[in-house]
Each structure stands twice: as structure tokens, then as C-alpha cells.
Amino acid sequence: MSVLASPSPSSAPSVLAALGTPPLPVDILRFNTCGSVDDGKSTLIGRLLYDSKSLMEDQLEALERSADITGGGAINLANLTDGLRAEREQGITIDVAYRYFATPRRKFIIADTPGHVQYTRNMVTGASNANVSIILVDARLGVIEQSRRHTAIASLLRIPHLVVAVNKMDLVGWSEARFNEIREQFETFLPRLDIKDVKFIPISALNGDNVVTPSGNTPWYPGPTLLGHLEGVHIGSDWNLNGFRLPVQWVNRPNNPTDAQLHDFRGFSGQIAGGIVRTGQKVLVMPAGLVTTVKEIWTYDGSVAEAFCPQSVTLVLADDIDTSRGSMIVGLDNPAGTGTELHAKICWMHSRPLERGKKYFLKHTTSTVQAVVTELVHRLNIETLDPEPAPAALAMNDLGEIRLRTAKPLYYDGYAVNRLTGSFILIEQGTNATVAAGMLLPSHEVVKPESDDFMI
């Protein structure tokens, strides 16, 4: 059956055309889709793009060409996102694919994350910056291990909103009882996870029911369509605005300035990773441990009196303090945690397992340090969601908790409080492979000035 039974969208105006030039500001919602093989993720994205008239004629032509060659004539919406030859040949998604579309309400960035091999790795990649995660469940199969794993990862990454899209409802006769059964399966384990907002939506990605247009097959479902929900969900601020943090990325020192005023210019460039900074504010510079004052917040578009997370700025400080890439400039209220003994939740993403005593590079904000794994605290059992204490190793796709010791102190926050200063990656020495994503638990110790000399 061709899924493109409806008239070609080329005859209808595009959403953007109807809109004309979109009025600013428009916000961006990032979401990712996860499910296992054949749950219909790529089809769902194809459907979202197709029904929201975000597909262009040449993309449809390319789809039709590939249908003639490989699909026996039936158009496969998954071919829109499966961009690699091996993916089209095998009918699977290999790597995270990003897609972009807009409606009058919002701009959307979709990360399509494959659900088979390397799924944890891909899902963590696709979901780490997401506002919303969509978990696809095949209505015939209900909750399977993958559904539990994806939900646990979404919880671990603290994705603010979750959507459970119960797909292939057409294959279970649009049964309300089956839909409720799956919702109850989820609700048995959801309370054990850190997820605040979950929405269940019955859909058929193949036929388009409740994706963009409300379905006549689900009179018992009073809620929004999937796109309606994505357009309306309140994403508020994902950024932490309490506790100023500026990880120094680059020291900005003009070498040969033609402008005499810039002779002594020394700025610290970076993206604000938390809080708000104002000129005249006292800040603590780590690792120097000295307090100074923000003299100027320099930007290309002129100096500003105030800047906030996640803006990119260049700070000029009142005193000359030894500061370089990897330093952290922090506000005096809500001081950052610090230490070399770290406790973290972790997703392991490499075929060589994590073992106690191994050394890695740890990249946290703009600082890369050596780290040694001192303890494997537990491994999460995905079936039961129970922690299994003191495992011998963490294998690919395992979630767990570990302790590490770093060669130099980090300046950080708990991941639950600040995603940007509470996250790190581990890099294998030698191969330089990224092997783990880590989420720090709060520190017991906080940064403080070396001496009070600069304090007033």
C-alpha cells in the first residue's frame, strides 16, 4: 500500500509560505525519537515532514525514484531520513540523523536516533540536548526491554518532557483497551525514574493518524496530535540562571592591535554555562582562587551591562589574574562545587568495557584532565531498574554509577542542577574514542577564595 494516498502536497501551500516571513522571535524545540528496529521512527519523521508540508518537490521526486528502484513502487517515508546507502539497502537507520522543519509556532530540530546496535550511544548523542524525547512503542508488542532502556536513559539525561507514541494502532484495531494496557505497563516503572511530564498518544505513523491531523479512528482519545503537543509544550528555560559560571574557552589578547586602546586588552572568552553576570560584579577565578571585579562584558556588538546563560561573551577583569583555557570564573553567590574525587552516573558507549583502575581523559566544560576509575558503584538492571552493586565491569550500553579521581580539581555542579557544568565525557587514551557520557552528582566541597585579600 502506498502511504502517499493523499494528494501531492505540491498543490497545497507550504506552512512557511502561508506564514510569509516568520515574525521574530521564534523559539527552537529540539526533540529526539527512539524506539527499536521497525517501530517506525523514520516513518514517523517522514510523516511529520510530509503532513506539515515541510517536504519539497525534489525530495518527493527523489523518494519516488528510490521507490521505483528499490521499493517495488511503494514509497517509503523512511527513505527521507535514512541518508546512507547502507541504511537504504538494509532498511535500518545506522546513525543519528538530524532534520529541520518549522511551523508558524516553532522551529524544530529532530534527532532521529536508531534503536538497534549502539543504541545507547546514539540515543545519548541525539537526546543530550533535547527538550522532548519521543519513545515509540509498537502497539502489538507493548513495553519491551528497549522501551524501558530508552525511558531510563531519558530519565538519566533529565529530558524535561517525554512522549510515549503508541504506534501501529491500526494493527491492533484501534483498541482503547490495548492503549490503556500499554500506558499501565509504563506506569508501573515510571515512578522509579526522574521524569516529570509524560504524554501518551495513540498514532499510526504509516497512515498519519494523530501525527499532524486528528484521527477519526480514536474517538476515545481526547488529547492533542503529536505535532500539536510539540507545538504547545512549555519548554520554558532549560538553562540554569542561578549561579554564574564562565568556563574560559580562549584568552582574547590582540597581538598587534592597530587600536592603541586595545594594547592592554586581555579578555576571557567563553559561553556562559550558568547564571547571569553584570559589570561591576565580584567574581572568583579558579584555579587561582582570587576574587576580582568584572570590568567589562565585551561583545562584537558592543559592551553590555549584563549577560546570561548560554550567551557567548568576553569578560575583562579588573585585576590581572593567571587565567587560561580550562579556568572557571564563578559568581560569589551559589558557589560551584569542586574536588578531585567525583561521583557520577554514566552511560558506557564502547565495546571495550569500563574497568576499575583504568585511566581516561575526562573533558568537562573547557577543561580536559586525566582521570582514573576508582570504583564501580553499581550497574542498573534495565529489566528491574534495580541497581546491582559492585559489578566487575560496565559493558557497551550499560548504565551505572562510578567514582573517579582526577589529576586536577574540577569546578562543577550536580547534573540535576546544571546540565552544562554537571556533565562530562570520557575519552580513551590512544584511540581518542569517546567512550562514556557522565553526569556528576553534587560535590560536598565548594570553591572558595585562596585568601580574603581581594575581598572587600
Place this chain on the structure above:
Amino acid sequence: MPTSYHLDHLQHLETEAIHIMREVAGEFERPALLFSGGKDSICLLRLAEKAFRPSELPLPLLNVDTGHHFPELNEFRDRRAKQLGAKLIVRRVEDAIASGTAIPAPGEISRNRLQIPVLLAAIEEYRFDACIGGARRDEEKARAKERFFSFRDSFGQWDPKNQRPEIWNLYNGRLNPGDNMRVFPLSNWTEMDVWEYIRQEELEVPSIYFSHTRKCVRRGGQWLPVNDILPPKPTETVRDLVVRVRTIGDIISTGLVESPAATVDDIIAEIAAARVTERGSRADDKSSEAAMEDRKKAGYF
């Protein structure tokens, strides 16, 4: 003072791109920025100014001149680099053919494949460890799979099945000798975002993006500019048309769109109403479904 601590979509994309530019400056020894004079790399240059001013740009600009460029593009490229006081390195496919670094197949006129060895040779010559490019994920479906930091081995090859996971804003820039990184700060930008940014920043773009009258020849279902490399055959239709380019490739393969758009506002309105993608006018991508993927695996940026 802002009344709400909220970024609109362009501010959001801008701060993400500046962060990536500064990560490159912070983590690599010898980075370069690929600047063609096209609209995407024009945005890249503004972002580099925002990332690094008041300092000088800490990286040179690099362009591979295929010898089939629109003259308007090269003129703009040279002028813009000069305005910024940036070092511009140009490596020419013609020179590579003359020296035997790039060898055309019998009858091969397109420079699409031949620019790859020229880019790789320039990277080797200057020992560049990172090249910032203006590619966007919305351009093409192989590009939709690209990371911000795209790792290349010593042959410049992209291995789409074995990419480094990219989590939060933590980019792994570690390389072994001979390895190389391609970095794409505009990954999350769409064609519309690029033009909205050009409007917001009041950036100059080459004149061929705007409507002008040009002799065009009908080939492969598109209007191509009449040029000396592949002159019209007597059997081909030639017309004077009012056209502009939507995306710029080589002069022998860049389809022109009939358009009255004379200002950036006109272009934005035109894109909003467009029914084909930007790459729909590039013959180089139409040769097969995996055309871009194959070129990227061979070292294309």
C-alpha cells in the same frame, strides 16, 4: 537590561556556533576556515569575528579554486578577506592538474572530484589539523548525519558508521598525528536561518545571489549560465533570462532560478514560498542517491 533571559532562534544558533569556533581555537594547533565567498561561509566569517574580536582571526582562510568558479564569487572572496585583514590561501585545481597531483579522467570536465586531492594536499602542506566549513545538515541527507566535529583519518575519509558520539556541548577534538577534523558550526542552521542572519547582520553577499539578466542554456532540465567551458551547442536553447543563484557551485553545474528577488527581504520571501530545496539546483548531487555520501567518504568537505 533584558526583561527576560530568553534567546530567539538566531541568537540560539549564533551562540552555539561561536562556542564551536572558540573550541576549535582552543583545542587545535593549526586550524583553517574554508571560505568560498558563498552565503554560508559569509555567515561563518561573521561568526568568527564575533568569536575572536577584538583579536585578529586566529586562523587563515582557505579556498580551493576549481577554475570553474563564477568570477563574481572570486572577486568577492578576495575583497572580503582583505576587508577583514585575514590571511587568504587559495589553491587551484589547474595547478594541481599541471603538477600531476590531480589527474582528470578522459573526458572529465567537472572539477567536483578533482577538488578533493587539492584540498587534502593543502591540508598536508600547511599541516592543518582542523578545517571549519559552512556545511549544514539540512542541505542533503548524507550531511544530515554529520557531527559538528567530523573526524577524518589520514586519507581525509569520513566513516559514517563510526562517528564519535557528540553529547551536550562537549566536543572531542583529540587527534593522533595525521588525523584531521572538519568542523561545521552551522550544522543546525537552515537555508532560511542563513538568510535571516545575513539580513540581521547586514552582510554583503556576491551580486549573483540577486536577480540579474544573464544568457542561460537549457541543460538537464535546468537553466545553466552560458560559459566558455561548456559552450552551448547549436541544438541547445539559449535565452536571456532574469535569474539568480540559490546555491553556488561551479559555473558549469549551478542551476539558475528565474527570480525577480533584488533584496535580501525578497530572497527570504522567495525561500519561504519555495517548493524545491536549495540543492535541487545542483547537478552534482543529482547524479545518484548517494552522490554526496561518496564524495564525503573520499575526503570532500
